[in-house]
Each structure stands twice: as C-alpha cells, then as structure tokens.
Amino acid sequence: MQKMITVISNVLRGSATKNGAKAVSEGTRVVVSARTYADFTPQATFDIKKCDVHRLEEGPPVQAVLTREEGLQYYRTMQTVRRMELKADQLYKQKIIRGFCHLYDGQEACAVGIEAGINLTDHLITAYRSHGYTLTRGGTVKEIMAELTGRRGGIAKGKGGSMHMYTKNFYGGNGIVGAQVPLGAGVALACKYQGNNELCVTLYGDGAANQGQIFETYNMASLWKLPCIFICENNKYGMGTSVERASASTDYYKRGDFIPGLRVDGMDLLCVREATKFAADHCRSGKGPIIIELQTYRYHGHSMSDPGVSYRTREEIQEVRSKSDPISMLKDRMLTNNMATVEELKEIDVEVRKEIDDAAQFATTDPEPPLEDLCNHLFYNEPPMEVRGTNPWMKLKSVS
Structure with a gap:
C-alpha cells in the first residue's frame, strides 16, 4: 500500500560556547503522519434533495453516484469558473474590461451539472450570464478572458464581448431578455427534423420568465413535441427586483402549464446532473419539451454596475456562501468519503489560479482586432x- 510520509524536522541548534566549542544539537523532533493514496474510494452514492414535480408521475432519483474522477473534474471546472469570474471582476474595476459584464459566481453547479447530464453533441443557448457555459461547452479560459477585454485572440475575435460568445453547438450569450428561448426551440426543431437524437437546452433567468415570447415558445414546442429542455435559472433576483415582487407565481417549473416540470436545488451539482439526465431521457424518448427550474444564487450583483447589496443584505449573501456554496458542498462530500485529500484539492486550486493569471496576462497584452x-x-x-x-x-x- 502506497503511503505518503510527511516528515517535519525541527532541529534546535545551540549557540557557540564561551570557549569557542560548538554545542551539540539539543535534539531533533520528527512528526510523521501517513496518508493513504492507494485506498481512495473510487465511487460513492449520495442522498440528494427530492425534486418537486409537475405533470410527472415520478421525478429524478433521490440518490446519485459520484466517481472520484468525476468529482475531481467537476471540482476543477467549478473552481475555474469561480476564479475566472473573480478575475473578470478585478479587470473590470481596473477599467480593462469595459461595457456589459454579468458574472456567474455562485451558480457554477448549474453550468457544470447541466453539462454532465447531456452530450457535447447536444445544443445549448443561454442569456448574457454566459461565461460559465462558454467554458463547459469547449471554450478556453484564455479565449474567454481575451473576449472580455476585446482582443483579437478572443473566442469571438474580440467583437462579441461578455454577452456574445460562441462555440460548436453553443449559440451564445444573447443580450435581449428572453429572446434566446424561441431561438432554442428553433434549434430543437432542427434536431427533430434531422432525426439525430439530439436536443437543445434553452436557458433563461427568472427576470425573463414573464416574457410573452417564452409562453408562445412553450405552446409551439408542446404542439410539435420538440426535444427542448427549458431551464429557468432562478437566482432569486431579476436585476434588483426579488422574484416575489416580480411574479404573481414563483413556481416557474409549473409555468408551462401543459408541459411537465421539475424544481431542482441548483446549488447541488448532483441534483442538477440527475435532473438534467432525467429531462434528456424525457426529450429523447419523443415525449416533447420539459421545464426545469434551478433554484440558485448569484454572489455578485446583476451586472458590474450593480453592487448587489442595495436590495439584499450582505448577511443574506454570506449565509448562502456558508450553507449552500456549490464548490464547498462537493469538496465536503469528497473529503468526507475519502475520495480526495485536502492537499490534492489545494493543488488543483493552485493550478487553476495559474491558468487564470496566465489568461489574464494574455488578455491584457494581445492586440485589439x-x-x-x-x-x-x-x-x-x-x-x-x-x-x-x-x-x-x-x-x-x-x-x-
């Protein structure tokens, strides 16, 4: 069995005596701790929160299996999104990033969980809080950061900015509130027409949930049984307005009426993953569209012009951070079940920080188009x- 032996030596040296003779070391204290690396738990099963369901006889499972490899990959990706957004915040305040910029930190479990529940050959379209999805859909940190600073090496060659990033099978980042929803249904129509067993994930926020074009899209998608997963990322605030003040009904998963729906804990990556798998199976089986409401939270304000604390308290934000942070939740699960070590996760943190710093350096030195x-x-x-x-x-x- 492989073991990592950590030896900490503390040698206490004596000073020279008056007659010039050297004193013998007072002693050597050695602390040895053994850490097992060959006996990691390869996979574990976790109880997850039950989803609320609408027009469904049963919902996603209430248990989820996580492998060590999956856990490490999810952790790295969520940390990358988190650190990327924090760096974007810093560059914006330095006036290196200009214009619109909507950050995603706090909502990482949504992007990573959704991606874990579908295939890269499936399609995805979202609103303007899009940096995390650009990464999970195949973009690089360097390309995303350079796009934010308007440089030639950006993922849209510096001409799209924060809201307009694209990769293969990813249709952006869209700036008009709710307008991406009918576009997503159109992509789903193409999937059905081509008969390729693919689907489209169409995302919007709670602030867009009352747009009329969304309900028109629900109607057509249901009539034509389109393979479309409509996902409302409910982060509790549409700009600076709480959902309770903006919507007569905050049961967004029921808003499709005739379309089945799920309400999911959007801060738990495993809940999001299992719900997305369930919804994908629903669509691929020819049953038509389904709605998912992900209950999540953003740590920053709506955009960089919004401090985020005029309509909610710092204590509220801190409470979510301390009790429901998606990265901390995954980290605790892995450590508690011997699926990783603290040192291993710290090493990932260091690698992620370096990747972000290198990308920021590129994004501030690459020429403009x-x-x-x-x-x-x-x-x-x-x-x-x-x-x-x-x-x-x-x-x-x-x-x-």
Whole structure:
C-alpha cells in the first residue's frame, strides 16, 4: 500500500560556547503522519434533495453516484469558473474590461451539472450570464478572458464581448431578455427534423420568465413535441427586483402549464446532473419539451454596475456562501468519503489560479482586432461584398 510520509524536522541548534566549542544539537523532533493514496474510494452514492414535480408521475432519483474522477473534474471546472469570474471582476474595476459584464459566481453547479447530464453533441443557448457555459461547452479560459477585454485572440475575435460568445453547438450569450428561448426551440426543431437524437437546452433567468415570447415558445414546442429542455435559472433576483415582487407565481417549473416540470436545488451539482439526465431521457424518448427550474444564487450583483447589496443584505449573501456554496458542498462530500485529500484539492486550486493569471496576462497584452476586421463574418460562406456606411472616407470589404 502506497503511503505518503510527511516528515517535519525541527532541529534546535545551540549557540557557540564561551570557549569557542560548538554545542551539540539539543535534539531533533520528527512528526510523521501517513496518508493513504492507494485506498481512495473510487465511487460513492449520495442522498440528494427530492425534486418537486409537475405533470410527472415520478421525478429524478433521490440518490446519485459520484466517481472520484468525476468529482475531481467537476471540482476543477467549478473552481475555474469561480476564479475566472473573480478575475473578470478585478479587470473590470481596473477599467480593462469595459461595457456589459454579468458574472456567474455562485451558480457554477448549474453550468457544470447541466453539462454532465447531456452530450457535447447536444445544443445549448443561454442569456448574457454566459461565461460559465462558454467554458463547459469547449471554450478556453484564455479565449474567454481575451473576449472580455476585446482582443483579437478572443473566442469571438474580440467583437462579441461578455454577452456574445460562441462555440460548436453553443449559440451564445444573447443580450435581449428572453429572446434566446424561441431561438432554442428553433434549434430543437432542427434536431427533430434531422432525426439525430439530439436536443437543445434553452436557458433563461427568472427576470425573463414573464416574457410573452417564452409562453408562445412553450405552446409551439408542446404542439410539435420538440426535444427542448427549458431551464429557468432562478437566482432569486431579476436585476434588483426579488422574484416575489416580480411574479404573481414563483413556481416557474409549473409555468408551462401543459408541459411537465421539475424544481431542482441548483446549488447541488448532483441534483442538477440527475435532473438534467432525467429531462434528456424525457426529450429523447419523443415525449416533447420539459421545464426545469434551478433554484440558485448569484454572489455578485446583476451586472458590474450593480453592487448587489442595495436590495439584499450582505448577511443574506454570506449565509448562502456558508450553507449552500456549490464548490464547498462537493469538496465536503469528497473529503468526507475519502475520495480526495485536502492537499490534492489545494493543488488543483493552485493550478487553476495559474491558468487564470496566465489568461489574464494574455488578455491584457494581445492586440485589439484591426479596423479591416470590422466587417468580416457578416455572412456565412458568401463572396466578399462592399459594406457601405462604415466610414464616409473608406470602403470596406466583408470577408466570410
């Protein structure tokens, strides 16, 4: 059995005597502790919170199996999202990131849990709090940070900013409140039309939940039995307004009426993962759309212009951090069940911090896109065309 032996030596040296002779060391104190690395628990089963259900005979399981490898990967990804957002906060306050910027820290279990419940060949579209999903959908920290600072190496070549990032099968980051929901249904329609057994996860916040276009989309998705998982990330506040003041009914998982729904603990990664798997099976079996309400919480304000403490107290935020933090919850589960060591998780933390620092360095030194890139990529696979009105003294060509 492999063991890591930690030896801490404390040698107490004596000073020289008056006649110049050296004193013998008073002694050596050795503390030995053994840590077993070969006997990690490879997987464990956890009890998770039961989901509230609407128009369903049964919901997701109330137990979830977590392997050590999954746990370490989930932990790393959530820490990366957390640290990336904290770095974005710092760069914004230094006026290196400008314009709109909506941070995701506190909601990491939603993005990572959803991704763990679907396939990369499935599709996803969300609103403007999109940095975490850009990462889980295959973007890199370097590309995301460079996009935030408007640099050429950004994931949208510096022309999209915080709200408009894209990867394969990920359709953004969308700035118009609720407008991504009908787009997501359109992607789901394409999945059904092509018969590829894929689905679309369509996300929106509680602040968008009263938009009329969402209910129109529910209707069409239900009539056409589209493979669409509608997910409301209910972080309790639409901008600075609490859900109780904004919605006559805060049971967002029931708002589809004729569409089945689930209300899920969005701070518990395993709850989110199991609910997403359940919903994905529902869609793939041809039963049509399903709604998930993820009850979550954001630590920052709505955007960087919102301090986040004028409509809620610091004590409320701290209470969520201390009792329901998604990263702490996963960490405690893994440590309690001997699935990892404190040292191992600290090592991941150090690696993540370095990755974030390196990405921030790139994002502040990479050049901005040149003017001639302004009109590029207006259309897909079109020959160059002249773009008028960009500058009265210059004619630019678009390049696809």
